[in-house]
Amino acid sequence: MASHTTDTDAILRSLTLDEKISLLAGEAFWETVGILDKGVPSIKTTDGPNGCRGADIDGNTKAACFPAASSVAATFDPALARRIGGALADEARTKGARVLLGPTVCCHRHPLGGRNFESFSEDPHLSGTLATSLICGLQEDGGVAACIKHFVANEQETDRMTVNETIGERALREIYLRPFETAVRDARPWSLMTAYNLVNGVHCDSHDWLLRDVLRGEWGWDGAIISDWGGTNSVAGSINAGLDLEMPGPARVRTPSAVRAALEAGDVTEETINERTAALLKLIDRVGGFEQEHHPGGSPKTERAEDRPEHRELIREFGARGMVLLKNEAQILPLTKERVSGKKIALVGLAKDALAHGGGSASVNAHYKVTPWDGLAAVLRDSAAEFVYAKGVHRQRLLSPLSIDSSAAVGSITGLDGQPGFTRLLYEVGNPDPVSTLHGYASSAYSPLGSQESLNKVVELVADFTPHESGAHYMACSGIGVTTVFVNDAIVFSQESNCADPMGALFMASSEDLFRHDFVGGRAHRIRIQTKPPANIGMRILEGRSGARLGFRTASEHDADLQGEAERVARDADIAIVFTGHDPQWESEGRDQDSFDLPNGQNELVATVARANPNTIVVNTTGVAVAMPWLGDVRAVVQAWFAGQECGNAVADVLTGVVNPEGHLPVSFPRRVEDAPAHGNFPGETVNGKRSVTYAEGVFVGYRHYDRLPQESVQFPFGHGLSYTSFQLGSLQVEHSASDDDGFVVTAQVSNTGAMAGGAAVQLYVGNSIPSPEHPVKTLVAYQKARLQPGEAQTVTLLAKYRDIAHFDEKAHAWVLDAGGYEFSLGLSAVDIQAKTMGHVQQRKQYSV
Template identity: 35%
Template sequence: MKTEPSSIAALVERLTLDQKVRLVSGASLWRTNPIPELGIPVLKVSDGPNGVRGDGGASAASFPVGICMGATWNPDLIKTLGVAIAEEAKTKEVQVVLGPTINLHRTPLGGRNFECYAEDPVLSGELAAAFTQGVQSQGVGACLKHFVCNDSEFERHTISVEVDEQTLREVYLLPFQIAIEKSSPWTIMAAYNRVNGVYACSHDELLNQVLKKEWGFEGLVISDWFAAKETLENALGGLDLEMPGPSRVWGDALRQAVTDGLVPESVLDDKVRRLLRVLQWSGRLDSPTDAPERSVDIAGHRAVAYQTAVEGMVLLKNEGVLPLARSSIQKLAVIGPNVRHFRVMGGGSSALKPHYISAPLSALRERYPGMDVSAQTGCPTFKYIPEPERDLLTPAVDAGETLDDAARGLRVRFYEDVERTQLIRQRIISQSTVHASLLAGAANAMTLDGEYLCETAGDYTFGLLSTGRAKMRVDDEILIDNWTAPQPGDAFFMQGSTEVRGSRFFEAGRRIRVEIEFEVSADTMFKGLRYGILEPQFLDPISEAVTLASASDACILMVGTNDDWETEGNDRDTLSLPGAQDELIARVLAVNPNTVVVNNSGAPISMPWVDQAPAILQCWFPGQEFGRALMDLLFGEVSPSGRLPLTFPKQIEDVPAFAHYPGREGKVRYEEGLNIGYRGFYAANTEPLFAFGHGLAYTQFDYSDVQAEVNDAEALVSVSLRVTNTGKVAGQEVVQVYVCFPESQVARPALSLAGFTKVTIAPGAATLVTLSLPLARFQYWDTDAKTFQLEAGECTIQVGASARDLKLTTNLRLS
């Protein structure tokens, strides 16, 4: 146990009941209440799985999302990324980063899969531990989330996950247990959902008995935002801090419950101590002053973002097209909806304002300035009208004001009153989604004003949705009325309106004025709007793209999704790419065999064209260094080393959880049990599209001489083998160790990952690889003894490059 400073005990003694309740009831969106008279400062937290947003005004480093981190299979790199995240947090005056997200990819349709590491608990737990170690090495706290079984977005606020005890322990709790044992996180976030009928924020068995007593967790349990729903049950069930504020279920209600004897004051004192510990660990008790948020873009963070993107992208297929040879390409076509409308981060908690973005086209022209490059969209994929290019937006200018020539975006004014007489603040914002909740929490109205440059002549389409009432004027005429009778939609976590659209014809070179008015709705938790502007489109964009592809030496085909389709709050409906992308891909492949398909999605997709594609690269949502990382991989400056952290199925019906998703009548039953993901594919002998752990390089590796032995004294299993790089370039290989138990008398997974390591090997060289695996990886949860047990008998150890490419086998007898 960490030493409890006497100052914390003394502070608890001095606190009144009112002050204790204030401390554990959030103050605002990202802050707790201070007690200045006792020197207790605010604790500030921020979304941080892939960057630190802060209050949203200052730009931040945009690192690759969780699934891209997971695809690196490189804990050392993720630890370094964690250090960078903590350094970013300090520039935002943030003491706790709300990440990592370590729920599992139970189904590839999960809307938040992009934010989570993997479908496997060991891979997730090891990477979470590394991230947490990196963050907390700098005096900033990490927050493991979401505890537990928040594995999809369907009815996430109320759904009850029905899961058996062994599966809960061996699969869904395991990544949290690994991370807690190896990295001692300061905080845990309790989830929205229920587990076996009990809300996660009120779950005495999981929070008090397992987390705090059995595992010895000494930190703070925070509710997910608005997940605290029950005054007494939350208080007695192990929740320590209700967020955000102002409080909805604690505050006065909790004070009364303590006064009435329904909640012992000793229970409240424990919550206060846990909060004070985090303040102590962060240094805030000794240095309570606040400073403005800053944007600090440094070379070290750029390098980490680049390396993580490079190591996270996965080469799924290559029949000699890659790496592209610059000398043989005079004309290059770059085609697809994600050429310009690409994504570097997901929606919801993953979103932030990046310092910069290396766009694919810009990076291509930067790396190869003499190449003839032509680009076309090919087909639209938007669910909502896409945001306009920021360079085409110019903010309105106040009288007497001089703007920097580089200022881009619309001028946004936030008002406290709907009459718009009390201005809170104003700023220039280039993003088309504006969260008043983040930028001006007291705002009840806002306006957006500026100009948009029409580059080509034709019909422009505008879209507008919001959480309240909104309308858009274009050149002083109301074009969109989403004010009079807004209809409910699914944006903004199901609190936004449907999008209303309007169109106008404009000549090329015309600057049009765009004005938007917004007024909040009293019955929503969020305040925000989203607008879009779509430039004129080809009548037959696929045919135009095919013509370009056929006239080019090579083609980079950039397809995928965006945060219209992959976002917190909604699951996907299908594995299929949105729009007519499958048709676009098939037709381009038919005319240009020198084509590489680059998939810019945060989760698996179906690939009806997979047999025709000579090369496929999965790039996920890879952060601010997207363009440079992508081009260096495509042209062979670096060799791919990413490996899939989840299975790509041929069809959704093959997924083990398919028959038990999304749930019905308020319940989702995890009846696939231990055989989540690749385990279920292995058990059913179902061939995946691409296997868990799969990934190619620009070289080849040979495995030989495997051995395994038990080290009882250190409770380890040692697995060693020789790996040889038989190719002509250096490369990184991910050596994966799987186990199964053919003689087991208890339920065991068909195959399970026990450990892994990533090694760099020079061409023609060989290296001895040794993995030390905890004996815990070989245990099962005994529901009678209520503990993990090691079963005596034969264990089969298989080593390979994926869950389907198992190259070496050895047996080990456990006793």
């Protein structure tokens, strides 16, 4: 742990009021203010939950890309999560960062949540315990703080900065606050990030009850509270509630003049400002900031890319262990070398795409990404199997930008200096002479995040594009502000106002309309993209920040009969593996998903391949549940999640049996989206320009909801996960713990009854013996991963804490465990219950908040 040798109280006393006020907001996009003559350094933060990408959003320093949180949750293994936390701390140090903005522990409330992949689970116990382990691993060697987020109830991306969520206190306590409470009390993260949204009419950054009463009061937490980027909505309100730091910097809400005015009006006291400053100084001390080599305030800290072999191994292992075998009819898997020898295997769909991560702050410029095609070719290289490929579908929501790296297939791009790439020009509004010129800019997409250079500037990207082939090629464009595209000085596209979906545009995931332009192969065409700074866009973080992207696809590629090709390839193969999923444009921070169905005709592709080949296997790479209308027509399905940079190797390990799949679903997979508990209340309604959503399902989230519906409403239940071996649970016994205040001690035997070593998550659920409409049928209270050799048996011991079985009584304002009988269910999923027994509580128990 970091040593606490700095007298932060003395530093606080030495600061002037103006200096304290300056510390209430960041200096730059990722950094806090430094006051070097008083010994206060600037410290750097970095995204994100599954990799440390450093300061730049585009072209950032390469970094290790780890499995996303939903993949971590699928392991049901806190020990692995702790190892991931330690590796993330290593990565943060390589980026000169002291605060890692993660983990994300918000609930999977609805399958269409755009950022679900970045959060662990629909279950608060699973989320909280895994977050605890990851935070402990991250902070245990000192020097790097976790910033657990987003506090609280950031379960949707639609209007996320302004949506008002009406949530009852019981649901807040049992579902949405619970994973934060577990991690705060058991792991003590050194910082926390507030959510954008409003809860019961109050923005989270200014929410007295959440920040002051619950977080710092009831839970006794003493860390630093940081706003989400652009998520500070008041001056006095946020300071008084307990928000210590507005990010990003420089201040847009807590400007020195605004804070001074609040002081003079008596809305804020200097004592409160001292409290906010002291919390930031404590954070700096905890991460060893006072001992670091100081850089000038606000300047970037040194970044380096370290591709470590131990991180490669961990990511590959973790990615494979999180994959879930959903179906395996007639044991078609694993595809061992012996079984595929001499066979022709068709790899169809996204087999040559490495779907390593989702979009937004979880995106990482990975050291490398392994595709399933390359992974399988490596693992089965000595098998005498023949691989054939068919693309089947277009992967992306948006056309790919023209870039130095990718344009070689379609043509060349040359900047104004005659070298590869675009020329990026910045202009003051109304001035025809550029104030900045940068040659060699990588692509036709420009993001304003991560720097201040485009603030209130007109941005132009200019290059001569020489296509290989003639044709009426496809293009698409979007800008945050007014944007125009010229080809040879003729306007071919014009967006005459701010974009309709600024949050989607921010993360390069907003829908764009296609247009076509005639190009002549071998001839240079000057492309100029001009975008102006947006005004009154409705998002403070985007105000004045220019950004745009232009995508391109040749007519021959766009109009090709990809599905027909896939059908022909599959028909001639012995086995067909269809790779489906989402890329970062389909599943991303900034927007919720459009549909429960896989995009771009992927469902139709699977159905077509399955008709052509009876031995069809599907590998689905999403961070969420999706519809599977073709499930009955395929032999096997693997849910791969976003498994990080080793995703292709991890997939190959599971498909071939190098790794026996042991993942379990951390979310329920409904058959229809209409059966989801939040259906009809997601993403809410807009009245008079304001969106609101009611969490009408209360505590009945995920399996708590599906337990009350016919079993056929669930495609795959929470906790489900098959194996290449088999497991049996039994000998279930329940006793009160030695200290009657703790809970129940549960023991059981788990046996590997198959012929292969493997692992399974033993899951313990508890519910009232007499069903009640006010309470879930059962809830997960404990779990343990057991790894066994063939024929081996193991006794597992689980603690079911009384408070984890209790419900929150709003009238008593306390956690209550009623006297009576409780049914203990031991299973390999919420539905596959293999042993049950009873436990009894003799007297009603009540626990204060």
